[in-house]
Amino acid sequence: MAEPRYEEVGVGTRLPGLTHTLRRGDLVVYAGASGDFNPIHWSERAAAGAGLPAVVAHGMLTLGVALRVLTEWAGRDAVLECATRFAAPVLVPDTDEGVEITAGAVVSEKLGDGRVRVDLTVRCGGEKVLARPRAVVRLR
Template identity: 85%
Template sequence: MAEPRYEEVGVGTRLPTLTHILCRGDLVVYAGASGDFNPIHWSERAAARAGLPTVIAHGMLTLGIALRTVTAWAGREAVLECGARFAAPVSVPDTDEGVEIVADGIVAEKLGEGRVRVELTVRCGGEKVLARPRAVVRLS
C-alpha cells in the first residue's frame, strides 16, 4: 500500500484496522527488549497478589501494537509523537490462542506542515484498553 499524501488526506480519513494476537511468549520477548521484568507480566502468583485475574500485558507493549495501525498506514519514520493512558489491563491467558487486540484509527486534525493527528481506538474483548491513544504523523 502506498503511503498517504498530506494533500489527499482529510479529517475523517480512516486507517485500516489492525488485529493482533498477543500470547505469553510475546510478553517474555517484550520484557527482555524493554527491561521491564515486573512479575505481573509473567507470574500468575504475582498477578493474583496484585489483585489481577491473570498475567497482564505491558501497557507500552499494548500501545506499540496499536501504533502498528499508524506505521502500516504512513510508515515507521512518519510517527513524530504518540501517547495514551492505560484504561484497562490486557489479560493474557496461558493458551496457544492468546488474546486478540483490535486497533483502528482516524485522522482527527490536519496540523499543517504535512502533519496530522490520528486518534486510535484500541480494544481487547470489546473493551477499550487505552484512553486517548493518539499519534502525530508527518505525511509527504
Template identity: 75%
Template sequence: MTEPRYDEIEPGTALPRLTHVIRRGDLVRYAGASGDFNPIHWSERAATEAGLPTIIAHGMLTLGVAMRLVSEWAGREAVLECGGRFARPVVVPDDDAGVELVVDGVVAEKLDDSRVRVELTVRCDGEKVLARPRAVVALA
C-alpha cells in the same frame, strides 16, 4: 501499500483496521527487549496478589501494537509523537490462542507542516484498553 499524502487526506479518513494476537511468549520477548521484568507480566502468583485476574500484557506493548497501525499506514519514520493512557489491563490467557487486540484509527485533524493527528481506538474483548491513544504523523 502507498503511503498517504497530506493533500489527499481529510479529517475523518479511516486507517485500515489492525488485529494483533498477544500470547504469553510475546510477553517474555517484550520483557527481554524492554527490560521490564515486572512479575505481573510473567508470574500468576504476583499478578493475583496484585489484584489482577492473571498475567497481563505490558502497557507499553499494548501502545506499541496500536502505533504499529499508524506506522504501517504512514511509514515508520513518519510517526513524530504518540501517547495514550492505560485504561484497563490486557489479560493474556495461558493457552495457545492468546488474546486479540483490535486497533482502529482515524485522521482527526490536519495540522500545519504536512502533519496530521490520528486518534485510535484499541479494544480487547470489545472493551477499550487505552484511553486517548493518538499520534502525530508527518505525511508527504
C-alpha cells in the same frame, strides 16, 4: 500500499485497522527487549498478589501494537509523537490462542506542515484498553 500524501488525506479519513494476537511468549520477548521484568507480566501468582485476575500485557507493548496501524499506513518513521492513558489491563491467558487486540484509527485534525493528528481506538475483548490514544504523524 503507497504511503499517503498530506494533500490527499482529510479529517475523517479512516485508516486500515488491525487485529493482533498476544501470547505469553510475546510478553517474555517484550520483557527482554524493554527491560521490564515485572512478574505481573509472566507469573500468575504475582499477578494475583497484585490484585489482578491474570497475567497482564505490558502497557507499552499494547500501545506499540496499536501504533502499527500508523506505521503500516504512513511508514516506520512517520510517527512524531503519541500519548495515551492505560484504561484497562490486557489479560493474556496461558493458552495457544492468546488474546486479540484490535486497533483502528481516524485522522482527527490536519496540523499543517505535512502533519496530521490521528485518534486511535484500541480494544481487547470489546473493552477499550487505552484511553484517548492519539498521535501526530508526518505525511509526505
